[in-house]
């Protein structure tokens with residue numbers, strides 16, 4: 001066994017079984033409830049998906065950032081009632097600090113922007129791919145962790161930020177082979193609700209209360225929403241107006257109801273006009289309820305929006321901000337359903353196989369020189385040749401390099417090209 005550290009003890013399997021096994025001596029092999037292992041084939045798919053996230057981020061000229069999965073609990077305690085704060089994976093560490101496994105990425109992004117302060121110039125376009133956690137009673141047997149690709153823009157107050165982020169999402173779907181008939185992106189604005197409340201001269205102090213109620217659109221019936229809105233003291237006319245506007249599914253209808261000079265309408269018209277220019281107009285649709293329908297019937301693949309007032313909740317001056325989170329699980333289910341999963345079989349360049357034990361040394365030097373030339377090489381020994389041929393097919397090796405006595409004495413090795421069955425000898429010095 002080895003250790004690269006100056007001194008570290010390396011547990012052998014025997015140690016683990018003897019110190020941690022249960023009654024029959026075997027340690028629990030499954031990961032904790034709601035979490036996943038990524039064995040090689042699953043990890044190849046995840047790596048492929050994350051590579052698509054990274055490539056789109058590069059195309060959009062975003063910079064990668066990262067944060068600890070462990071964060072202070074204080075970062076996530078906010079307005080009551082939000083599911084994300086009710087399911088915090090929180091605990092007290094050995095120093096008595098209240099900490100969490102982060103449930104989302106945005107607060108960490110905001111923390112870093114505040115920490116960087118004046119040393120960063122706006123706009124900032126940052127992305128990260130990070131694991132997020134929730135502690136949910138396993139009654140629903142749902143996952144407790146997933147990876148999220150997050151793209152956020154700080155310092156752009158206009159709808160250009162939303163238009164850029166929508167472009168990133170569409171580029172990602174297109175790279176995965178998903179079309180605008182497979183998925184739709186529902187777009188709206190919180191300013192729609194503000195406009196409706198202004199229309200009925202509803203005082204600002206009711207805005208937050210009305211938002212909390214309307215936020216339940218996805219989880220409560222229309223009647224229940226109406227009842228709760230009436231209980232805040234709104235007139236039945238105002239309640240009806242709110243419900244009617246939030247049911248609007250077309251921008252022209254919204255303009256008809258709210259008028260063209262309302263900021264919400266101007267913003268959305270600008271955004272849809274940008275969408276035409278980017279070429280993704282057929283991917284998006286206006287839906288006034290989406291700003292509130294967080295837990296919609298359909299399993300959301302991604303979601304996001306503007307959060308211009310987040311930094312002031314951390315005591316800092318506000319910076320306009322907009323972003324989205326894109327999970328690693330629902331998208332894979334969609335790819336499976338659509339038959340769009342890429343080929344995830346293993347592939348290597350060369351297998352090097354010494355035909356006799358005393359050739360294990362020469363086989364090492366062959367493998368070493370091929371790896372230095374950038375070839376992925378698997379050194380196989382203590383196997384019968386028949387097994388090696390089967391293994392080469394199983395892992396899609398391009399070549400089999402056989403190191404045999406008679407060839408080695410003449411400074412040669414035998415090469416089999418597995419795709420063409422071509423077989424030839426080559427000088428070891430000329431092997432590449």
Ligand SMILES: Nc1ccc(Br)nc1
Nearest residue numbers: 103132133134143145
């Ligand atoms: N926020 C969050 C965290 C973890 C999972 Br699984 N889903 C949502």
